[in-house]
Amino acid sequence: MKSHNLKLYNTLSREKEEFQAINPPFVGMYVCGPTVYGDAHLGHARPAVTFDTVNRYLTHLGYRVRYVRNITDVGHLTGDADEGEDKIAKKAKLEQLEPMEVAQQYTDTYHRDMAALNTWKPSIEPRATGHIPEQIALVESILKEGLAYEVNGSVYFDVLKYNQSYKYGKLSGRVLEELMSGSRDLDGQGEKRNAVDFALWKNAAPEHLMKWESPWGIGFPGWHLECTAMSSKYLGNQFDIHGGGMDLMFPHHECEIAQGNACNHQDPARYWMHNNMITINGQKMGKSLGNFITLQELFSGSHDLLEQAYSPMTIRYFMLTAHYRSTLDFSNEALKAAQKGYKKLINGLRIARILEFQPENGVELDEKQIQQIESSIANAYRAMDDDFNTAQAIGHLFNLLKKINSIFTGQLKSAALGEEVFQKLKETFITFVVDILGLMEEKSEVQEPMLDLLLKLYREAKTARDYQKVDEIRAGLKSMGFVVKDMKDKIDWAYEE
Numbered sequence: 001m002k003s004h005n006l007k008l009y010n011t012l013s014r015e016k017e018e019f020q021a022i023n024p025p026f027v028g029m030y031v032c033g034p035t036v037y038g039d040a041h042l043g044h045a046r047p048a049v050t051f052d053t054v055n056r057y058l059t060h061l062g063y064r065v066r067y068v069r070n071i072t073d074v075g076h077l078t079g080d081a082d083e084g085e086d087k088i089a090k091k092a093k094l095e096q097l098e099p100m101e102v103a104q105q106y107t108d109t110y111h112r113d114m115a116a117l118n119t120w121k122p123s124i125e126p127r128a129t130g131h132i133p134e135q136i137a138l139v140e141s142i143l144k145e146g147l148a149y150e151v152n153g154s155v156y157f158d159v160l161k162y163n164q165s166y167k168y169g170k171l172s173g174r175v176l177e178e179l180m181s182g183s184r185d186l187d188g189q190g191e192k193r194n195a196v197d198f199a200l201w202k203n204a205a206p207e208h209l210m211k212w213e214s215p216w217g218i219g220f221p222g223w224h225l226e227c228t229a230m231s232s233k234y235l236g237n238q239f240d241i242h243g244g245g246m247d248l249m250f251p252h253h254e255c256e257i258a259q260g261n262a263c264n265h266q267d268p269a270r271y272w273m274h275n276n277m278i279t280i281n282g283q284k285m286g287k288s289l290g291n292f293i294t295l296q297e298l299f300s301g302s303h304d305l306l307e308q309a310y311s312p313m314t315i316r317y318f319m320l321t322a323h324y325r326s327t328l329d330f331s332n333e334a335l336k337a338a339q340k341g342y343k344k345l346i347n348g349l350r351i352a353r354i355l356e357f358q359p360e361n362g363v364e365l366d367e368k369q370i371q372q373i374e375s376s377i378a379n380a381y382r383a384m385d386d387d388f389n390t391a392q393a394i395g396h397l398f399n400l401l402k403k404i405n406s407i408f409t410g411q412l413k414s415a416a417l418g419e420e421v422f423q424k425l426k427e428t429f430i431t432f433v434v435d436i437l438g439l440m441e442e443k444s445e446v447q448e449p450m451l452d453l454l455l456k457l458y459r460e461a462k463t464a465r466d467y468q469k470v471d472e473i474r475a476g477l478k479s480m481g482f483v484v485k486d487m488k489d490k491i492d493w494a495y496e497e
C-alpha cells in the first residue's frame with residue numbers, strides 16, 4: 001500500500017481520526033442505498049458520488065475494498081418510522097403493478113443513472129427482500145438478549161432497556177430523556193411500551209402487499225433491520241466504514257448501532273461517515289418535499305427550474321467542488337460554473353495524454369517550476385488525506401493544469417522540468433482526474449473522426465486564405481461546443497469552456 005496519512009471525520013466521535021483498517025489491506029464499507037420507488041434525483045447522486053470517491057481513493061492507496069450498497073425494496077414506510085404504507089407498495093397500487101415490478105423498474109433506472117455518473121458498481125448489492133431469513137434470525141437473537149418484546153405479532157426494540165447497558169443516541173447526539181419527553185403516541189403505536197421503541201418486525205394487515213411467514217405471524221421487517229442483517233452477513237459483525245446521507249443518522253443509523261450492539265455486543269462499524277444534503281433555496285431536496293430534480297431531468301434540461309441541460313460529468317464535478325460534509329446549494333449559476341470547470345479539466349486531460357517529454361540540449365532545470373509542481377502534487381494528496389477534501393484537491397489540480405498548458409503552448413519547456421518530474425506531473429494529473437475523481441471525457445464514437453476532418457478542412461482553408469470558409473468551420477465547431485486553438489506551430493481543438 002502507498003504511504004499515506006489518511007484521516008476521516010468519524011460522526012461517532014465527532015473528530016477526524018486516522019484511518020486504520022481492521023484487517024489491512026482489506027476494507028469493508030457499507031453504504032445505505034436507495035429505496036426504489038421512483039427515479040433517482042440530485043440528492044441520491046451525492047452519496048453515490050461521495051462514497052464512490054472514497055472507494056476510488058482507498059483503492060488508489062492500495063486497499064482492497066469490499067463495497068456493499070443495499071437496495072431497499074421493502075419495509076421503508078411513508079412515515080420514515082413505524083407508521084404509514086410501504087413506499088413501494090403504495091407506488092405499486094397507484095400504478096397497478098406488483099411491488100417487485102416497481103422495485104425492479106426503479107432499480108434499473110438507478111443503475112442507469114449511476115453508470116452515467118461513472119460510479120463504480122458496488123462489490124455486492126444485496127436486496128432487503130432477499131434477506132428475510134437473516135432478518136428474522138436477528139429478531140430472534142435480540143429477543144433472546146431480552147432487548148425486544150412481541151406484541152400482537154409485531155416485535156419492537158426496547159430502547160429504554162437497551163439504554164441501561166448502552167447509550168442510545170450516541171451517534172446523533174440525541175438525548176433519550178428529551179426524545180421521551182418530546183414524543184407523542186401515534187395512531188396505531190399504542191402497543192409499544194415506549195414511543196421511542198422501534199419496530200423490528202411488523203404484523204401485516206390482510207391488505208398489506210408485502211409480507212412473509214415468521215415465528216410471530218405473517219408480517220414484514222422493520223426498515224432499520226435490513227442494513228444490520230446485510231452488513232453483518234457480507235462484512236462481519238464489525239467492519240471499517242458505514243456511510244450514508246446525514247438524514248439517515250437518526251433514526252436509521254442510530255437504530256443500526258443499537259441492533260448491532262444487541263446482537264454482537266459491539267458497534268457495527270468503526271467509522272461512520274455522512275454526506276450533507278443538497279438544498280434548493282436553502283431547503284433540503286427530497287421526494288417527500290416535492291422539490292427534487294431527477295437526474296434524467298438534469299441530463300435533458302426538462303425541469304422548469306433548469307435553464308439548460310447538464311451532462312452527467314458536470315453533475316459529478318459539481319458534487320466534487322464542495323466537501324462532502326458541507327451543504328451544496330443547487331442553482332443554475334453553480335451548475336454552469338461546474339460545467340466550465342469540468343471542461344477545463346477535461347481539456348487538460350486531453351493535452352496531458354498526448355504530451356511527450358522533449359529533451360533539449362542547453363535547457364537548464366527550472367528549480368522554481370519543479371518546486372511548484374512538487375508542492376501542488378503533495379497538496380493534492382494532502383487534501384484527499386484530509387477527510388477526502390475533493391474541493392481542495394481540485395484547486396491543486398488546476399495549478400498542475402497551468403503547467404500542462406504552459407508546456408503545450410511552448411511557454412514552459414518539458415526539458416526544464418527533467419523527465420522524472422514531467423512524467424510525475426502528467427501521471428498525477430491523469431490519475432487524479434480519471435481514477436480518483438472519476439471524471440471522464442464525454443464524447444460519441446464519431447467525435448474524433450469528425451473533428452479530425454473539420455480541422456483538416458480548416459487547415460486547408462487557412463492555407464488557401466479562404467477566410468470565409470475558416471470562419472464558417474470555426475462557427476460550426478463553436479455551435480457544437482468546440483473551439484479551434486490556433487497556435488504557432490499547430491492547430492488543435494478544445495471543449496468550449
